[in-house]
Each structure stands twice: as C-alpha cells, then as structure tokens.
Amino acid sequence: MAHNDTILETRGLTKEFRGFTAVNEVNLRVRRGSIHALIGPNGAGKTTCFNLLTKFLVPTSGQIVFNGVDITRERPSQIACRGIIRSFQISAVFPHLTVLQNVRIGLQRAVGTAFHFWRSARSLDTLDARAIELLDEVGLADYAQWRAVELPYGRKRALEIATTLAMDPELMLLDEPTQGMGHEDVDRVTALIRKVAAGRTILMVEHNMNVIAGISDRITVLQRGEVLAEGTYDEVSANPQVVEAYMGSAADGLRGAHA
Structure with a gap:
C-alpha cells in the first residue's frame, strides 16, 4: 500500500492495565476511502483500540499516525480537529x-x-x-x-x-452501529453506512458478520489484544484460526462476533 493511500496507521500499539495487556503490538493500516472493520470475539481489545485512537486512553507504547503525522501524544480535542470523529455505541x-x-x-x-x-x-x-x-x-x-x-x-x-x-469527519469511527437492532433497522443502517462512506474513510467495530460481509473492504481480526488475521471477508472467514477463535467463544460461530 502506497504511503499516501494510508490514512491511519498504528505501529506496535500497546495498552497495559496493571499487568493486563488489553492491546498488544497492534499494527493497523487503514486505506483512504475504504470501509475497514475491526472484529473479534469477546474481550479481543476492539473497543480499547478505538479508545486509544481517539485518545480516551493513552497508549502504553507504540505510535498512531494519521495522514503521515504522528498524533500519539495529541489530546482528544486535537484528534477531533484533525477530522477523526467517533460515533458512540450509546446514542x-x-x-x-x-x-x-x-x-x-x-x-x-x-x-x-x-x-x-x-x-x-x-x-x-x-x-x-x-x-x-x-x-x-x-x-x-x-x-x-x-x-x-x-x-x-x-x-x-x-x-x-x-x-x-x-x-x-475525514475518518469516521463507528462503534457497533447495528447493535441491538432488528433485521429491518440493520439493513437500513447498513445501507446508510455504505452511502455515507462515499468520499470518506470508515473504521468500524461491528459484531454482525452479515453487515461486515456486505460492506467491508478489509477486515482486521483481533484476539486477546493481538492481530490474528487480516484480509477480505472471504480470506478472513476461511482462516482456520479465525474460525477456531470464534467457535471457542460463541456458540453460533462467526456470527456471534461480539465485543
């Protein structure tokens, strides 16, 4: 991926809480103009990642680079001014x-x-x-x-x-946008995300694999705070490690991907 194609990159992003490592050496690259999904079983570190990107949490180590600028030490207000806007899980x-x-x-x-x-x-x-x-x-x-x-x-x-x-926003962070919805609402909100993605970049945490399959260009799978796999939906869903990770934590397999 060419440098100017990357809007957001994390390098060795790590967050420790009193000896517990919630996010461990995560290297993430989000392509400009794409819909990039962050998925993983319970406790995988997805929401912690989001909190690090928006500076609600300070990384223990590692770097966050946005549009080629190191923003690791910036305050939440500075991050927002740069155009990284998070839509909250709770309305x-x-x-x-x-x-x-x-x-x-x-x-x-x-x-x-x-x-x-x-x-x-x-x-x-x-x-x-x-x-x-x-x-x-x-x-x-x-x-x-x-x-x-x-x-x-x-x-x-x-x-x-x-x-x-x-x-x-130049980069929209969507935190479980379809959580708690019935089919009709899920379909409507999924279509809405696809529509508003035009000319923007979206990084989303989402548990509904039908949504992920339908709109994601790229998917990063986290497990226990580390990147387990990355690729298209077809690549990720065929990965035996990913299937095993989900089967171990959710009775209905990949569809149960809930953070």
Whole structure:
C-alpha cells in the first residue's frame, strides 16, 4: 500500500492495565476511502483500540499516525480537529432536543460557534439548510421536528450518524452501529453506512458478520489484544484460526462476533 493511500496507521500499539495487556503490538493500516472493520470475539481489545485512537486512553507504547503525522501524544480535542470523529455505541444525542437541533449542534461544533449561544438566533438559522441536507442524507428529513427521544431505535442511530457527519469527519469511527437492532433497522443502517462512506474513510467495530460481509473492504481480526488475521471477508472467514477463535467463544460461530 502506497504511503499516501494510508490514512491511519498504528505501529506496535500497546495498552497495559496493571499487568493486563488489553492491546498488544497492534499494527493497523487503514486505506483512504475504504470501509475497514475491526472484529473479534469477546474481550479481543476492539473497543480499547478505538479508545486509544481517539485518545480516551493513552497508549502504553507504540505510535498512531494519521495522514503521515504522528498524533500519539495529541489530546482528544486535537484528534477531533484533525477530522477523526467517533460515533458512540450509546446514542450520543440530546434526547429532548429536536432531530434538527441535534444536527445543528454538531454543525456548531464544526464551525466553532459551540459557545456562542448569546448570538442572535438568526446566525444559527444559517446552519439549518446544511442540517436539513444531512437529515435528508440519512433519511430523517421527515423527522426533523421530532424530539430525539421519540425516534425509533434504528432512526436514533441514523441521527447519531448525521451528527457525526455534521462534524465533517475525514475518518469516521463507528462503534457497533447495528447493535441491538432488528433485521429491518440493520439493513437500513447498513445501507446508510455504505452511502455515507462515499468520499470518506470508515473504521468500524461491528459484531454482525452479515453487515461486515456486505460492506467491508478489509477486515482486521483481533484476539486477546493481538492481530490474528487480516484480509477480505472471504480470506478472513476461511482462516482456520479465525474460525477456531470464534467457535471457542460463541456458540453460533462467526456470527456471534461480539465485543
């Protein structure tokens, strides 16, 4: 992979907690413009990896390189300013604001007016047109005036993706975007991820192997904090070590990949 094709790279990324190694010497390379999935059985270290990438945790050792720049020592706010935006596993929306207001807050953060609430309401109205565009992109235009708390579960996840998009991410980190969903919502959110991936890079932790098979360009499998395998879905799912890792931890095999 040519250097400029790599948007994110980790080199020997390691995190130890009081003698327990949660992530051990992980070398990850994410290709620009791809959907890259991070999978693995329970306790494999996927969420810890995400927390290291967004600097919610500080690595014990190793490097994180984004667009050729070493960002290992940067603060979470600096990481976000560079365009690495994480969509949270627990819907990170303001429940009692409307869908439109939630997206507008994301846009305010992106343009730096987050703390300018004393400005006239008109200055915020200029963000509405963009907010409505984003809602349209995620299929929520008809829900603009609903309060977030009133949305069905799958639509809440779509709102979460819209607020993430409002931050104009270059790299989106999606943490189990289809967790807890029924088939219809899973299909809708999967189609949405495929749609918003155009012109962006997505790194996702996901347990639903049908989703992974359908949209991932590349998959990294973690086991006990280490990279067990990497490749396309066909390559990874045919790997005996991967099958064994999943069979050992989940009764329904690869489909039970849950972090």
